[in-house]
Amino acid sequence: MENLNIIGKTVFVGDAPSLERVAFVCLGSNEVGSGEMVKIQFDKSGKSVVAAARVTSGLEQNPYETPQRTQVMDALGISSSEIDEDSLGRFKVYYADLLEFVYHDGSMGRPSGIVPSGSPVSAPDEDFVRKVLGMPLPNEADSLNLATLGNSDNISVTLSANKTLPRHILVVGTTGSGKSYFVGKAVEEVSRIGIPVIIVDIHGEYIKETEELKGTVLRPGVNLRIRLDSLEESEVLGMLPITNELHTNIAARAFSDLKMSGRPFGVREYENKVREVAIDIGSTKGTQTIMEARIRSLNTIKILGDGIKWDAILSKGAVIDVDCRDLTRTYVIMLVGAMARELYNLRKSGKIPPLVLALDEAHIFLPASGSSGASFVLGEIVRMGRHAPIGAIISTQHPSDIDQATAKITNTRFIFAIEPSELGSLGGLLGDMPPETVNYLTHMEQGECLLVGNRETIRHSVTTKISKRKTTPGGDTPRMIQNG
Ligand SMILES: Nc1ncnc2c1ncn2[C@@H]1O[C@H](COP(=O)(O)OP(=O)(O)O)[C@@H](O)[C@H]1O
Ligand SMILES: [Mg+2]
Helix, strand or coil, X not given: CCCXXXXXXXXXXXXXXXXXXXXXXXXXXXXXXXXXEEEEEEEECCEEEEEEEEEEEEEEXXXXXXXXXXXXXXXXXCCHHHCCCCCCCCEEXXXXXXXXXXXXXXCEXXXXXXXXXXXXXXXXXXHHHHHHHCCCCCCCCCEEEEEEECCEEEEEEEEEHHHHHHHCEEEECCCCCXXXXXXXXXXXXXXXXXXXXXXXXXXXXXXXXXXXXXXXXXXXXXCECEXXXXXXXXXXXXXXXXXXXXXXXXXXXXXXXXXXXXXXXXXXXXXXXXHHHHHHCCCCHXXXXXXXXXXXHHXXXXXXXXXXXXXXXXXXXXXXXXXXXXXXHHHHHHHHHHHHXXXXXXXXXXXXXXXXXXXXXXXXXXXXXXXXXXXXXXXXXXXXXXXXXXXXXXXXXXXXXXXXXXXXXXXXXXXXXXXXXHHHHHCCCCCCCCHHHHHHHHHCCCCEEEEECXXXXXXXXXXXXXXXXXXXXXXXXXXXXXXX
């Protein structure tokens, strides 16, 4: 048997060991916490097996502090500290769920059989954790090194970018729990391994990071304009100062005719098309003139213009910050929808490389109820991930505020501290996390989170601590986004 740093032994209590779990006692001053992994060695049919188990709960047995004894000692003036810490009969029992069995030949499989009582329990080493969780080595070409294991700073939690990003990352947690810090860390790592990343930056929180990573800050209306043909008909009609039914019909038909042509177009082409349609349906000269003027009013919308050459700026590992601080909510949604449409089409035709779209405050673009053009195209990107990889990092404070179908598709989830009232909305997002540990989510510390994956990304849920960033978090004082 391997020489182990033994911290405890499995024991027989009323309901353990069973096929699903073990109970163990920690020896000496050893302790373990909720969600931590332990390894247990035992023999099965004469061959050695190592079980990986995850701690779900613990309780102390202390016959010296029963209600009666405590009361008597108090009456006699004996303080508890006079009783030796290591008094016999005083111990801590932990429960742990079995995760995997690792066999003597290195193969691994679902636990099958009961782990005998009296088996040694030890703290896992990095190789063992990596094997059980299915994590790549930190120095592999596509490894994203984002965190360390909750209970041991020296075990890194690594995800394979190729397996994780095309199926998207969801980040949830209450305000101040560390979501944006994490998104910034993910941006660093994605860029480091050579994948370009575009950040939709609502509060200007990623500008410093982008500058430090020698990236590009795009300011809508200044160095970022979207093409008219990247918008949806309803978005364009919503911007036109027209109410009259005839005018609306002319504007709509001209727009859809141009869209159908499949060619890029701007305000000038739209104006010409509108004139054509107006003449075609026999409208008066007056109507034509009014319509032309209305269409020209689109020239005053600063985010509209010639578009941007995404292929030129999406170089290897490029970081692109879209600074949305000065946009109203309506324009942010329109801009993100148009950008997503342009990127999606370019990706499908292979004109740009795989990239990551980081969407902090995602409830703005992917609302649970009602739908915007942005939510439609983003939903499409998330669903089509495997075929035209644009990886999305979707971060939000309230998981119930974003489209549930989209949230559930995400393969990898970082769940930070959450309000007790929000726990219910995590249903279906928690993978194989046991209920006891789920409650722990309400009192996690800043930067601490539960990582949930699947067999491809990270086989079992674990608690992690986000690693320190190289770039400066935060930045400019956030401006409130105005409602528009
Ligand atoms: N892992 C971490 N290490 C160090 N500081 C952190 C960490 N996570 C968050 N912080 C700090 O805590 C504050 C709130 O974090 P932030 O990511 O902005 O929260 P959220 O986006 O969830 O509201 C920020 O000042 C941030 O720099
Ligand atoms: Mg934030």
